[in-house]
Amino acid sequence: MDWFIEYYNGSALMIKVKRKLFEKRSLQHIQIFETVDFGKMLVLDGKIQLTEKDETFYHEMLVHPAMFMHEYPSKVLVIGGGDGGAVREVLKHEPNEVVMVEIDRDVIEACRKFIGIDKGALNDSRVNIINEDGVEFVRNAKEHFDVIIVDGTDPNPVSQSLISQDFYSCCGRISDYFVTQSQSPFAQREYFEAILRNAQFENRRIYIGFVPTYPLGLWSYLIGSNTRKIELDLDTIRGRFEERKIETVYYTPEVHVSAFSLPKWLDDLVKLF
Amino acid sequence: MDWFIEYYNGSALMIKVKRKLFEKRSLQHIQIFETVDFGKMLVLDGKIQLTEKDETFYHEMLVHPAMFMHEYPSKVLVIGGGDGGAVREVLKHEPNEVVMVEIDRDVIEACRKFIGIDKGALNDSRVNIINEDGVEFVRNAKEHFDVIIVDGTDPNPVSQSLISQDFYSCCGRISDYFVTQSQSPFAQREYFEAILRNAQFENRRIYIGFVPTYPLGLWSYLIGSNTRKIELDLDTIRGRFEERKIETVYYTPEVHVSAFSLPKWLDDLVKLF
Numbered sequence: 001m002d003w004f005i006e007y008y009n010g011s012a013l014m015i016k017v018k019r020k021l022f023e024k025r026s027l028q029h030i031q032i033f034e035t036v037d038f039g040k041m042l043v044l045d046g047k048i049q050l051t052e053k054d055e056t057f058y059h060e061m062l063v064h065p066a067m068f069m070h071e072y073p074s075k076v077l078v079i080g081g082g083d084g085g086a087v088r089e090v091l092k093h094e095p096n097e098v099v100m101v102e103i104d105r106d107v108i109e110a111c112r113k114f115i116g117i118d119k120g121a122l123n124d125s126r127v128n129i130i131n132e133d134g135v136e137f138v139r140n141a142k143e144h145f146d147v148i149i150v151d152g153t154d155p156n157p158v159s160q161s162l163i164s165q166d167f168y169s170c171c172g173r174i175s176d177y178f179v180t181q182s183q184s185p186f187a188q189r190e191y192f193e194a195i196l197r198n199a200q201f202e203n204r205r206i207y208i209g210f211v212p213t214y215p216l217g218l219w220s221y222l223i224g225s226n227t228r229k230i231e232l233d234l235d236t237i238r239g240r241f242e243e244r245k246i247e248t249v250y251y252t253p254e255v256h257v258s259a260f261s262l263p264k265w266l267d268d269l270v271k272l273f
Numbered sequence: 274m275d276w277f278i279e280y281y282n283g284s285a286l287m288i289k290v291k292r293k294l295f296e297k298r299s300l301q302h303i304q305i306f307e308t309v310d311f312g313k314m315l316v317l318d319g320k321i322q323l324t325e326k327d328e329t330f331y332h333e334m335l336v337h338p339a340m341f342m343h344e345y346p347s348k349v350l351v352i353g354g355g356d357g358g359a360v361r362e363v364l365k366h367e368p369n370e371v372v373m374v375e376i377d378r379d380v381i382e383a384c385r386k387f388i389g390i391d392k393g394a395l396n397d398s399r400v401n402i403i404n405e406d407g408v409e410f411v412r413n414a415k416e417h418f419d420v421i422i423v424d425g426t427d428p429n430p431v432s433q434s435l436i437s438q439d440f441y442s443c444c445g446r447i448s449d450y451f452v453t454q455s456q457s458p459f460a461q462r463e464y465f466e467a468i469l470r471n472a473q474f475e476n477r478r479i480y481i482g483f484v485p486t487y488p489l490g491l492w493s494y495l496i497g498s499n500t501r502k503i504e505l506d507l508d509t510i511r512g513r514f515e516e517r518k519i520e521t522v523y524y525t526p527e528v529h530v531s532a533f534s535l536p537k538w539l540d541d542l543v544k545l546f
């Protein structure tokens with residue numbers, strides 16, 4: 001094989017690959033490639049989930065804004081994220097307990113064996129991995145989480161329910177802060193709008209970041225809370241950032257605040273919902 | 274033809290096209306396509322220069338930060354930009370005079386006839402179009418410009434000299450503010466570093482924006498001045514924005530300020546130069 005191709009709407013991204021390291025068709029179609037310029041690459045159902053070259057751009061922007069908005073995020077729930085990148089970032093905040101609910105055990109095993117971006121996070125004693133449907137988990141949850149992080153794939157038969165009103169409402173009930181990746185507002189407008197429609201919180205905001213190997217490079221995240229404010233005070237965030245002494249590749253407190261300044265067309269779109 | 278493909282380093286972008294509207298090989302290889310999802314598209318020497326769907330993202334971020342940093346930008350020089358998008362944005366600030374120096378007359382004619390994003394700007398009585406090499410023009414210029422805007426292509430035999438030390442130094446000498454697109458720091462690191470090395474000003478900053486159809490979506494701009502500060506005070510910018518009553522698709526005063534918060538890896542890279 002020479003090029004992997006992911007098709008969007010009227011466009012497509014090609015990634016040059018050296019070889020396929022792993023492939024399995026079970027709950028999802030899992031492929032792992034060694035690429036020429038992006039290191040190892042995880043693909044689920046034909047969609048790029050991560051490359052080693054830019055996964056930090058995504059995982060840091062998914063995890064750190066919500067984690068820094070919370071003054072003391074000691075109990076965290078990660079839904080999805082079988083590659084372990086999100087949990088790796090969460091652990092930098094020294095929480096007491098992380099629950100990861102990932103429906104697809106094969107993804108965890110394949111990533112552990114062939115990619116390893118979790119850097120041991122998935123073996124950390126504070127991390128409890130549960131193989132279950134995330135929607136079922138939050139529906140039945142009796143516990144409270146300081147932060148819930150949803151690291152799901154593009155809506156597909158396995159993950160479709162992760163963008164449902166019922167799911168978001170359950171998450172809002174049991175968390176201080178909730179964050180989910182919310183697709184590309186430019187290349188995947190329908191998914192983005194579905195998330196905006198369904199994810200209702202007392203306070204919520206969209207923020208954005210660059211993820212070069214996601215559709216056309218512009219990626220969005222939705223953060224919400226029924227009880228807390230969306231914290232964008234630079235001094236507050238900077239104070240926590242320095243206190244927690246976290247090393248990052250992409251995230252800074254300034255990037256945190258700036259990510260909420262949306263291009264006008266996107267700001268206008270968000271206001272419709 | 275079905276797909277147009279632009280190759281980067283180990284990756285490529287495919288754009289689905291309906292048909293080719295124009296093609297000419299003269300100074301540069303000019304192609305204009307009607308695409309399925311991005312409207313009309315201009316390609317020079319195999320590189321996408323603009324699509325109707327996202328050209329405003331690029332032209333607004335190239336033009337407005339420098340124009341709003343200046344309290345009264347009445348005389349503006351645009352180098353390159355034969356499609357007229359940059360001049361269109363400049364005219365929103367109601368300058369007295371715009372000089373556009375574009376070396377390739379064929380680009381201007383083809384864009385006028387087959388794309389038309391200049392919206393009449395290139396026929397505006399305040400706009401003086403000069404068919405000349407931009408480097409020669411600034412070397413011999415006796416006039417002073419409030420703002421110089423460089424809207425060049427990827428470095429190629431025609432535009433290579435637009436990233437030379439000599440060129441930047443001449444521009445700094447005859448302008449209050451200078452801005453140039455500075456390629457993708459992620460996908461085209463060598464070009465980006467060459468620009469950082471050569472573009473020396475008393476004050477200078479890199480800022481970024483999303484341009485989905487440019488290499489992997491992350492685009493950068495370099496703004497410099499030998500006599501003025503890089504204005505990032507939100508109230509100042511907002512005041513001018515409201516005063517000039519400018520309509521935009523992407524740019525806002527908040528986006529202006531936020532665009533200077535670089536991801537850590539990029540901030541670190543810029544600091545090396």
